[in-house]
Amino acid sequence: MKRTARLLAMLFSAATAALAHGAEVQVAVAANFAGPMQQIAEAFARDTGHKAVLATGATGKFYAQIAHGAPFDVLLAADEETPARLEQEKLAVPGSRFTYATGQxxxxxxxxxxxxxxxxxxxxxxxxxxxxxxxxxxxxxxxxxxxxxxxxxxxxxxxxxxxxxxxxxxxxxxxxxxxxxxxxxxxxxxxxxxxxxxxxxxVPAFMHRPIRQDAVLLVKGAANPAARALLAYLRSDTARGIIHSFGYAL
The missing domain is CATH 3.40.190.10 (Periplasmic binding protein-like II)
Known part of the structure; x- marks a missing residue:
């Protein structure tokens, strides 16, 4: 009995520690959004206990990497076409796509x-x-x-x-x-x-197509609670305040 009790206590302690530390989410971030996303990731970790691991670069290159199996959970693109394409190609979770910012x-x-x-x-x-x-x-x-x-x-x-x-x-x-x-x-x-x-x-907005930047949950992150939590957090007042302060329209 004592051995069983100790084992249960150890398992409970490990589960509690895992919960306290949260989970990790691998995020591909469009280069223009690197600054605000660093601040959002810090707030996200503080408020949820989850950790967002960021990689920044060109959206087109991220698409190629994801298509070839790169282990990203979430894509924060610099456009709306790439997340839609990933959704069509069954590399992203249907219905998870939304515009998180409009660039200038x-x-x-x-x-x-x-x-x-x-x-x-x-x-x-x-x-x-x-x-x-x-x-x-x-x-x-x-x-x-x-x-x-x-x-x-x-x-x-x-x-x-x-x-x-x-x-x-x-x-x-x-x-x-x-x-x-x-x-x-x-x-x-x-x-x-x-x-x-x-x-x-x-540059006045009428001089080019709107730079609507969409986020999407990738198939590899579908079962990751931190990935879903991050997408929800992007819509929070905290995240929206950071996004707006960097000059994006919401």
Missing amino acids: LVLWSAKEGVVDGAGRVLQGGNFAHLAIANPKTAPYGAAAVETLAKLKLYDRLQPKLVQGENISQAHQFVATGSAELGFVALSQVSRDGKFTSGSGWI
Whole structure:
């Protein structure tokens, strides 16, 4: 009896410890959302006991990795098409997809006074390099190309374009001075409605297709309680407050 009691006590103790530490969820995060997601992951761990393990990169590359069996539980994409495609291909849980944020594109320079409030600096063309994310794999890059086409500047400025693998690399090109200007995510250069450095022009929404960013539960995370908890947490007031502070529409 004593041995059984000790065994039950050990099992209860182990279960309690596991519950206290929560579970882990592997999250593929679009590069533009890295900043807010780091803050959300910290709040998520504090409030639920679960741990979100983050990997950031281009949405298009994440799609290829997931299709080849990458062990992600949740995808936070930079578009709405990729999660829908994963759902159609039975790689995501039907009905789990929703828009967690709508991104804003900004033309940005790391230097003060370079970019005016209407983006007229593009018309002048007095710069050697204009950074964008790869439009084939990064929705913000596609939005940048659409904006230049809308302004009838794409053909003229194409020789000056330098492509980053994702929006983080495009931002890095501008931040380090490798490119004088770049189209980046507003979330990368602003907090609470103000630019944190440099100068920028927030591109009007009508100049490109809406950058609706969808989240989806992947098949590999269907039985993971932490994965479902994270998706629910993204809709909480705490998460929405963080998302809004980084310049996203909700």
